Structure formats: C-alpha cells, structure tokens
Amino acid sequence: DGGITQSPKYLFRKEGQNVTLSCEQNLNHDAMYWYRQDPGQGLRLIYYSQIVNDFQKGDIAEGYSVSREKKESFPLTVTSAQKNPTAFYLCASSIRRDALGSGGPIEYFGPGTRLTVT
C-alpha cells in the first residue's frame, strides 16, 4: 500500500534526552513536512523539505533538527533544547507544485507519533 508511515505511535523519553521520530513515504513525493499539534490547537509547521538534501525552517523550528538524505525519508530529532517537547507530531508529504499541471499540491498526513517527555 502507498502511504506515509510514522513510527513509533507512542514514544516516551526522559527530559534531557534527544529523540528521533521516523517518517517514511512511498508515494514518490518530493516535499515532506513536520508539524506539531498541541491539545485543542491547529497544526504548526516545524520544518519542511522540498527536495533531497535541502530543508527550511518552519514557524517553530527551535529545538528541532531534520535531515533529508533520501527522498522517502524525513526524520525529525527533538533535542533537549526544545522546552516543551510533549506533543503529537505529524509528518506530511506532497508533490512539488511545479510538477503539477493544474491545481496545487496537497499535503497528505501520516498517522502521527505522540511524544511524551517526563
């Protein structure tokens, strides 16, 4: 099946530890994104990547890092510098807009990883 995989579904860490969240897609999408969702709030963009070996900061990048060494993979590291890391993390991917004939790119989301840091 084609889609976006995030693992694990639930992750628990002690404060002060770095943790890496996995995101894999087999949709052949060029662009990938990481969002953070807090209870009762919308989605906020952490980092995004439009092409392999390139990525840009989103609205709340502080305390996070990413890499994009392969087209299908976009791991997110939550570092100890992130002051409030407990949240629901969502990965998404889309086709680059310049590869589309009309309309626009649509972000498709993975199932999410709930990270709890104590």
Add this chain to the structure above:
Amino acid sequence: GQQLNQSPQSMFIQEGEDVSMNCTSSSIFNTWLWYKQDPGEGPVLLIALYKAGELTSNGRLTAQFGITRKDSFLNISASIPSDVGIYFCAGRITISNFGNEKLTFGTGTRLTIIP
C-alpha cells in the same frame, strides 16, 4: 506564523442535522483545503479548492472558496455518527511558480453528535 480564524470552535448536534463551519483570514489565499482528524490520527483530506467562488462537493460534504479569497466554508448535510471528529481548514498563498509554499491551518472545529 499566521493562523486562520475558524469557527465555531465546537459544535454539539443531533444525528441528521446539517453542519456549517467557516474559516476567515486577513490574507488572500490561492488554495483552501479541508481536513478531518479522528482522535489520535493524522488529518485526512476532504476537499480541495483552487478558484475563488469554487463550490465543490464530496458526498454529503460541500465546501466553497470565498469570492474575496479570504474565506471558505464547509457544510455537512444529514450528519451521521462517523462525522464526529475535528475539522481543519488550511490555506496556501502562492508566491512563486517554483516550490510549495506553506499551509496555514485553522484552529479546528470539534464536532460532537449527541445521541
């Protein structure tokens, strides 16, 4: 980053009722997307809108791209139990012909169906 004003924040309705929610922005958007999120899951796309005035349906769902390009609404007719969840609008401003500009998300409308 900017956020969209989405209302209402929550709705409590009886099965069979129609539902209406909307998003407004101070900025013009070129694309409006509507997603539904079930608890503990990722959002699923419902409807995509690309032109001002566009009215698009997906089963019992209908969404419109506002003429001013600063708003959009989503209607659900004859609600059923599986409609329960959080609905998000998302807008995109197209700046260039290269690359994907960021989506801006609304804060969500939580739909609850009262038995």
